[in-house]
Amino acid sequence: MNRKLRVGLIYGGKSGEHQVSLQTALAVIKAFDHSIYEIHPFYITPDGEWRSGGALPGPVESVEQLAFAGLPKQAGAAEEEASGPGTVLGPLFEASGRGLPVSSSAADGAPALDVVFPLLHGTYGEDGTIQGLFEMADIPYVGAGVLASAVGMDKVMMKKIFAQEELPQCVFRHFTRPQWEKDQAFFLMDVEVAIGYPCFIKPANLGSSVGVSKASNRDELIEAVRLAFKYDRKVIVEEFIDAREIEVAVLGNDEPQASVPGEIVSSSAFYDYKAKYLDGQSAMIIPADLPEETKEQVREMAIRAFQAIDATGLSRVDFFLGRTDGKLYINEINTMPGFTPFSMYPLLWKETGKPYAELLSDLIKLAFQRHADKRTIQYKFDAE
Template identity: 55%
Template structure:
């Protein structure tokens, strides 16, 4: 007798600058799922934030375009009536949700909070880790508390800059120097990031970053290799082999990641075993520092002058096509893309089941 298939709800698209990246991720995942184990229900969130639920798939979709669902004006209400069934005492038609959303409203804890309210199991980081992993300023504070080495940085909000730009610019010049990198605190895929080489460029870069977020992080420039490590697990996570990004640009910006196609990934990274083990250990510490679950990719600088390691950031929903860094890191560590999907789904179910043994009120 064969076990019943699990029905996986794949959430993708979203009100985000990374909408198209999410579509690519969803198409890749739906083509790699083992349909002997799973049925897949596509749930497409369009750029206006409307939810569209498709028919159950028992095989991979024919094209990427087939995932861009349009259910009309009533689509969101119909999708929510299915997703919220458990709260009205009905049996859920979906066993586990798999968010494949990148950036705002998908990777920042907002949709994870919705899943918690729905009482639905879901893959990946919870509310806290998602929020902390998106907000670079909060993330850096948690890393500092965990004793993780970082490059020097300054952070401020828009209101502080409007009231006291002169002093903030002076502090950046004094503490970080030029060149430096200016980033919106709460975006992914290098959107809104600029490299500033003098005061004039710094002012322009800050104004540009403030178009995307109300909080800005400015970091010193480090002459370094960019090395990344995948983390997989819940309470007892594992770390992958490290891989190196060789950017086609001056730094790994949006064009270098997604457009020009000339950046390279070296997996495993060409580093000695001691450095690789140190990176893996720091990746696990970073995952625990943000209270991670399921998966993350930890990104590091390895300074060229002395091989010192500095953590840059973690990404709780990294690029996830079959050719993205995170799955490739695990492939080189001995876990295929379909096996990775299996484990992530099981980790989401395990976390849900363990949390449901807890009491949320006194007897």
């Protein structure tokens, strides 16, 4: 390919992790080699509005510029009007020029976008919904497919699959808002008998520790459930384990590879949103100080988890390592981990020998590989 590769970056989103996505987008835009890649921004507002601009001339230097980078080319007073509801979804459909009945806007006749890189975290970005849009548009995209994204987002379904694969994990309980409202007393008793205190309460479908609380008694548990229901209709309650937090990065499609493991030493009582993204005080120990046998075990379990949900592209797999018994428990898999300056995923690969720019190029290659493989599937059937 003689021209630059056209990469659509989609960021922002209608999610509690909107700001995390902007930080990821800023880091990725700065890391791309703009002499090789032509970056097309697609900004999704917190209200779900899509804004598309022309190709970026170079790196964006601040988070504040990201929303502007996603605006249409019209400038001045017309900007607000141009970024209104009429831009919703249209730019991406037109950009694909592939499976949808629209013409390409590229001057050379090639599709306006060669590949899409969704830098979206949480709801409507990491849960399979936008991946389904890419599938309908028949355009290559970075990361996991519809099924793996949905399973990786839903902590309850994820844990059920891990249990089927006999991956060790902590005790958990879950319930929906209607179930809780109908029989709160039962679920309180179930949690207290099966798990006890302290315990962790989380929205089932959200990441970045948004809406996560630690409860030490019944009153705190009720308040934590109330908070979690602000972000999802399903809540999961997990056993507290006195453990070290170990993370592994996975990269690949059918033959995934695992990075060296790293360890998180949180600046607060647990690794919450502030500790992850705001205070910059949490320590990341890379590689983690572990026996070789444990390092191999955690890498092997990370790949098993990746394959169990049929993931592709990238994932970060998180573990607990018991401080007293040395037992390894899988916590969760994240199919679109952050690329912020504080993010573990790129740092793990850097320590493993793969720098940031190379990692981004590999992810794009994996997207093309997966798309080409899917195109070998025959969808038409002639009964004759």
